[in-house]
Amino acid sequence: MPKNQTKADINFEQELWKAANELRGAVAENQYKDYILPLIFLKHISEKYEVRKEELFQALNDKGSDYYTNDTEEQNYVLEDPDEYLSKNTYIIPKEATWQYLQDNAEQDNIKVLVDNAFDLLDDTLAEFRPELKGILPRIFVKSQLTPKQVAGLINLLAKPKLSEKENPGSDILGRVYEYYIGKFAIAEGSGAGQFFTPSSIVRLLVEMIEPYQGKIFDNACGSGGMFIQSLKFLQAHGGDKKNISIYGQERYDGTLRLCKMNLALRDLSFDVRLGDSLLQDKFPDLEADFIIVNPPFNVSQWHPEDLPENDPRLFGTKEEFTTDGNANYMWMQTFWNHLSDTGTAAVVMANGAMTSNTKGEKNVRQHMVDHGMVDCIVRLPDKLFLTTGIPACIFILSKNRDGKDGKHRKRDNEVLFIDLSKHGRMESRKLRVFDEADLQKATDTYHAWRNIKDSVTSSDSAKAELYREADTYIDQPGFSYSANLEEIAKQDYKLTPGIYVGTEAVEDDGIPFEHKMETLKAQLQTQFKTGNALQKQILDNFEKF
Numbered sequence: 001m002p003k004n005q006t007k008a009d010i011n012f013e014q015e016l017w018k019a020a021n022e023l024r025g026a027v028a029e030n031q032y033k034d035y036i037l038p039l040i041f042l043k044h045i046s047e048k049y050e051v052r053k054e055e056l057f058q059a060l061n062d063k064g065s066d067y068y069t070n071d072t073e074e075q076n077y078v079l080e081d082p083d084e085y086l087s088k089n090t091y092i093i094p095k096e097a098t099w100q101y102l103q104d105n106a107e108q109d110n111i112k113v114l115v116d117n118a119f120d121l122l123d124d125t126l127a128e129f130r131p132e133l134k135g136i137l138p139r140i141f142v143k144s145q146l147t148p149k150q151v152a153g154l155i156n157l158l159a160k161p162k163l164s165e166k167e168n169p170g171s172d173i174l175g176r177v178y179e180y181y182i183g184k185f186a187i188a189e190g191s192g193a194g195q196f197f198t199p200s201s202i203v204r205l206l207v208e209m210i211e212p213y214q215g216k217i218f219d220n221a222c223g224s225g226g227m228f229i230q231s232l233k234f235l236q237a238h239g240g241d242k243k244n245i246s247i248y249g250q251e252r253y254d255g256t257l258r259l260c261k262m263n264l265a266l267r268d269l270s271f272d273v274r275l276g277d278s279l280l281q282d283k284f285p286d287l288e289a290d291f292i293i294v295n296p297p298f299n300v301s302q303w304h305p306e307d308l309p310e311n312d313p314r315l316f317g318t319k320e321e322f323t324t325d326g327n328a329n330y331m332w333m334q335t336f337w338n339h340l341s342d343t344g345t346a347a348v349v350m351a352n353g354a355m356t357s358n359t360k361g362e363k364n365v366r367q368h369m370v371d372h373g374m375v376d377c378i379v380r381l382p383d384k385l386f387l388t389t390g391i392p393a394c395i396f397i398l399s400k401n402r403d404g405k406d407g408k409h410r411k412r413d414n415e416v417l418f419i420d421l422s423k424h425g426r427m428e429s430r431k432l433r434v435f436d437e438a439d440l441q442k443a444t445d446t447y448h449a450w451r452n453i454k455d456s457v458t459s460s461d462s463a464k465a466e467l468y469r470e471a472d473t474y475i476d477q478p479g480f481s482y483s484a485n486l487e488e489i490a491k492q493d494y495k496l497t498p499g500i501y502v503g504t505e506a507v508e509d510d511g512i513p514f515e516h517k518m519e520t521l522k523a524q525l526q527t528q529f530k531t532g533n534a535l536q537k538q539i540l541d542n543f544e545k546f
Helices: 013-021 029-060 072-079 082-086 099-104 111-129 148-158 173-195 200-210 226-237 254-266 329-338 360-371 437-451 462-468 486-491 498-502 514-544
Strands: 215-219 245-251 271-275 289-294 340-351 375-380 393-399 415-420 481-485
Touching (some): 013 029, 029 072, 029 082, 029 099, 029 111, 029 173, 029 254, 099 111, 200 226, 200 289, 200 340, 200 393, 200 437, 215 226, 245 254, 254 271, 289 329, 329 340, 329 360, 329 393, 375 498, 437 481, 481 486
Parallel strands (some): 215 245, 245 271, 375 415
Antiparallel strands (some): 340 393
């Protein structure tokens, strides 16, 4: 599993949070993103245009270039030809919408008007070629409480060379800036940020486990698009081409959908993301995805399943038997399953309660999924992985590719792999836990060794287990992983908590006989009793002196 790396190691965090602090007092912390991220997006689009224009200018004046000409009129024609920019996934930007224009006029008293006007111009320009981006840049600066001085300070901070892709080619700097702010805003916003942010170490785990090399990728609770960006990074780390993936998403909040569109456009990704409630307003009824990577809202109640049509194709059975108004977790599951292609795989972050719930509308779905071989793997996650909720979470991996017919993965439709990561990860801060590279590697390698076509043995087969211990072949690891058959799961009343199956980690034998250990413990306890008695006598003697 290659480690994700950026092409340039640029330390920009201090400058970025200074930029956010320019808004302090005039804008609530949970609204910082609404002002900073559109400016970053405009800067990115503008710089791409300027870079391409400079490339054309150099080529027109290079005698060794096919573009060379000393005819001024012909040069101007090429420099103003939209197709020359579209071929490089960029656009001709009106002067008043360029980053340079805003920077040059940052100290003007009407800078708020100039920014909003620039947003309008850029929005119209993008929509001409990409209608799906219409409305991505709202007109918000004029009506804000920000002073012209604060806006100027924000522009000047974002204009620093280290925050420029022109100055740092190949660094994906503005994409990284965008991700930094998304994470920071989630910390500042607390639970309200849950609608658009999943911590990166969890997203990486999902993506690395199901390996979306090519095909249709779907997230129908897509938030700000983090699952898509991590899929792109995975693809790039493995030498893939982003032209081999198609991105589809749905999001119920308009403001969050704008964040997602900007995030994807920053990476020159083509996409189809739509606005709507995925539970009741499925905007992609005919989509069959090769990969679904999703962190849906947990434990949504009163979501009105009565509004579903009786013949909703997502349901495994009747509404009365396979839904409950008290919790939408398993309506999400049925939705994901419905959207998988014949060989598709879904990685789903879900509340721990979904693994054991006995509510009829939930347990019926879970039992149906197990009995019909839909569940590939369950991963228990540790606590404090999420900034936005204290609800314990897990990962469900669902797959329609369990029959062993694709030539890459073995037949496993009568098995489910359980992985317990509850003791993994380290505390990044008092409130947040993250996975280290070793944690991600261990979970991913375990799943791939179990799923891929190789000799598969269990720890109960001691001779084979020893033979393959050092090989890239799956064996059960007590306290960490266990491959259970469907009969074992049925005996546990279809509960899917990994701890039920993986058991406890084996303790290494230190070679000391039990009898000797007991004698040592007995001697230590007697010594502690004597010390305790002496301390008690000393305390009582001290009381007598008063």
